[in-house]
Amino acid sequence: MIVAQRINRVLVRIPPWAIYVVSVFPPVWLFWQGMTGGLGVEPIKALEHRMGELALQLLILTLAVRPLYEWTRINLMKLRRAFGVVTFFYVVFHMLVWLVLDVGILSEIWADIVKRPYITVGMASLVLLVPLAITSNNLSLRKLGPRRWKRLHQLTYLATFLGALHFVMLSKGFQLEPYIYLGLVIFLLALRIKLPKRRPRPSPQRSSAS
């Protein structure tokens, strides 16, 4: 665990605000690339997909913080809230690219949300993240109390699952990538399931013998 200690010594020096500052660059960079031809000849879809993918990756990173600590003692806990909040803004940006640049027609937007399951699922994921983003501050944590706050923030699990499902549902043909994401998410969620301790069941033979 010496390696973990060394890594943690570096990590502890990273203030959460640094995550927020760094997180501004990828969307701004991608938008700039989109405007100047760096995203190819159809930049709207490219920007939309890249942002969606980044958001999903960040959601997975956020979910991975605890198992990473439990298995390797590498401690990202202090930065986890920042990851979560940045994820929310990426999801919002992803949605705005779809809404404003991609569809851009009001009647079509609403029709898509209610009629197209993959968009309904994506939207649901975004909506679930709203209360989490709002309460990602110390004041909310105090007001809600740690137990209720924690329970509320377990919505992340559902939001992440829906995000990965959204990706699986929109792909054309059988493609591996979305399933790899979904598999990762299901794995990370399964780690959270606390299995009830198995009581040794007396075998019928024994019980009859005793």
Add this chain to the structure above:
Amino acid sequence: MAGRYKSDLNWSDVTPKAMWLNRRQLLAGAAGTLALGTIANPVDAALGAAKTDYGAGLEPNTFEEITTYNNFYEFGTDKGDPARHAHKLTTSPWEVVIDGMVDKPGTYSFDDLMKGVSLEERIYRFRCVERWSMVIPWVGFELADLLNRVGVQPSAKYVAFETAFREDEMPGVRTPIIEWPYREGLRMDEAMHPLTILATGLYDEPMPNQNGAPIRVVVPWKYGYKSIKSIVRITLTDTQPPTAWNLYAPKEYGFYSNVNPNRDHPRWSQKFERRVGGGLFAKQTETLMFNGYEEDVAGLYSGMDLIKHH
């Protein structure tokens, strides 16, 4: 037989060759480190296709747009994958098996197919089922010309096509994205329609690999996936042939797959489309019935329920 079809399109609407050539030279220069497939090769073998009136009022997409944004899943599912990987495809020699209900079945080399053919240029709209579109100056000849040459027997009702399947040249076929090889089909009257062509080039140059070299179908009033690429087999049959996307999801992709703004794809609306090449702020435009070829092809489907037979 060039020029059977009349339309009100003008040759002057095509991007002047000097303009896109210039662009290609820039690209070729920049491609020193980038593997951009056939774009990087300075092939300037002009096909000398006869100019036609197809596509008046339409401005074709640039060569770069047409050759860097492709769906050709045999080379990967990313739009850039075909441009990255299609150079691995050996297109010469090329053979096409023509069999089924024909008078002269056999294995035809690419040169055999081109014997006595007069190439012509046709500027067609191209509408993908994914809601993007382009305008492409294809070079080719009418499919009917070939079918008449090989002699279609009266019992034949459909034409089935098959794309090359080469595991060593096509990285995408390692994943069962759909059931390989890629297959498509047309009803006989659709195949014989003067708008339906076998294309062997675009912008008066041999077909780039990522666009379906050396020979592909183009059916401009249907969604793009009906226009099958890199054909190795043409079979005349009396039963409706199985087609790749229809096998994968019959509710999403019908056998006919005519462009139809009134019949939504179950996962998205088909009322609108976006022309590729408009940049980050390009607006969507309304999709036209039969992709704008209603006058020419609606008669093929009179009396048919186009929602049911989508």
